[in-house]
Amino acid sequence: MDHAKLKLDELNRLSVEEFKNTPKADIIFVLDNIRSAQNIGSIFRTSDAFNISAICITGISATPPNKEMLKTALGSTESVDWKYYPEALQCVRELKASGYTIISVEQTANSTKLHEFTPQKKGKYALVMGNEVEGVDQQIINESDIILEIPQFGTKHSLNVAVSAGMVLWDVYQKMFLGR
Ligand code: SAH
Numbered sequence: 001m002d003h004a005k006l007k008l009d010e011l012n013r014l015s016v017e018e019f020k021n022t023p024k025a026d027i028i029f030v031l032d033n034i035r036s037a038q039n040i041g042s043i044f045r046t047s048d049a050f051n052i053s054a055i056c057i058t059g060i061s062a063t064p065p066n067k068e069m070l071k072t073a074l075g076s077t078e079s080v081d082w083k084y085y086p087e088a089l090q091c092v093r094e095l096k097a098s099g100y101t102i103i104s105v106e107q108t109a110n111s112t113k114l115h116e117f118t119p120q121k122k123g124k125y126a127l128v129m130g131n132e133v134e135g136v137d138q139q140i141i142n143e144s145d146i147i148l149e150i151p152q153f154g155t156k157h158s159l160n161v162a163v164s165a166g167m168v169l170w171d172v173y174q175k176m177f178l179g180r
Contacts, residue, residue, distance in 0.1 A: 019079045024053040025173060026124040028095065032088040032140060033059035033131040034161060041072030042162035043129070048076035050173045055080055056095070056126075058088035072162075092128065092140050100126040104144040105168050106136040107158065111149035114168060119176050127172070129165050 014022060029047060034040055040061060047055055057063050063084050064077035085091035096102055103125055119125065128144065130136035135158075141147060150159060150167055159167075 016079045022051060025051055025177065027052040027169070027172065028054045028056060028100065028126045029165065030056045030088060030091055030095070030126055030128040031058060031061050032128055032136050034061045034129065035132055037062040037066045037068035038072045039132070039160070039162040041069035043165045044069070044073040044076040044080050046166045046169055047080045050169055052169070053081065055082040056085055056091045057082055058085045058091055088137060089139055092126065092143060095126040096143070100124045101146065102126050102128065102144045103146045103148055104128045104136045104141050105148050105164055106130055106141060107149050108141060108147045111147040114148050114150050114171055117146070117148055119172050121176050123176070125172065127168060129161050132161055
C-alpha cells in the first residue's frame with residue numbers, strides 16, 4: 001500500500017480567498033481572557049482546519065497581528081474571522097441572544113463529559129475556553145447551557161487550553177458533520 005507522505009501541493013488546501021467563500025461550521029470559539037498569545041495562535045490554526053465561523057477574543061487576550069501568535073497560527077489569523085470584545089460576558093450574552101447554545105469548556109461539579117455529549121447536527125454552538133489560571137469566568141459558567149469536561153486519568157489537574165480547544169472542536173465537529 002502507498003503511504004507516501006503528501007507534499008504541500010498534494011494536500012489540496014483552500015486559498016484564503018476560497019476559505020472566506022466556503023460555508024462555515026456554525027461554531028464559534030470565545031476566548032475568555034486567554035493570556036498566552038501562542039495558545040491563541042494555536043486555536044486559530046485548529047479553527048482554520050475545521051472551517052469554523054469565528055473566534056471572539058476577549059479581555060486581556062492579545063489580538064492579531066501579534067508576533068508570538070504568528071509562531072503558532074502560521075497564517076490562520078488571515079483566514080479565520082475574529083472579533084475583539086472587552087468583556088467576555090457581554091460577548092457570551094450577545095451570542096446567546098443570536099441563538100447560539102453556550103458551551104463552557106471547563107471542569108465543574110456537574111459537567112457533561114465530552115464523550116457523552118451529542119450535539120444537534122444543525123446546532124449553533126459557542127465554545128468558551130478559559131484563562132490559563134482562572135479558568136472560565138464563573139458568571140459565564142452560570143449563564144451557559146452546557147458545561148463540557150474532558151475526562152482526565154493522570155496526575156495533572158488540567159490540560160493546556162489550546163489542546164483542550166482542539167479536542168473539543170474535533171469531537172463536536174465529527175459528531176455534527178462527519179455523519180456517524
Ligand atoms: N481551571 C484550571 C485552569 C484552567 S486550564 C485549573 O484550576 O487549573 C485553561 C482552560 O483549559 C480551562 O478554562 C478550560 O477551558 C480548558 N481545560 C483544561 N483542562 C480541561 C478539561 N479537562 N476539560 C475541559 N476543559 C479543560
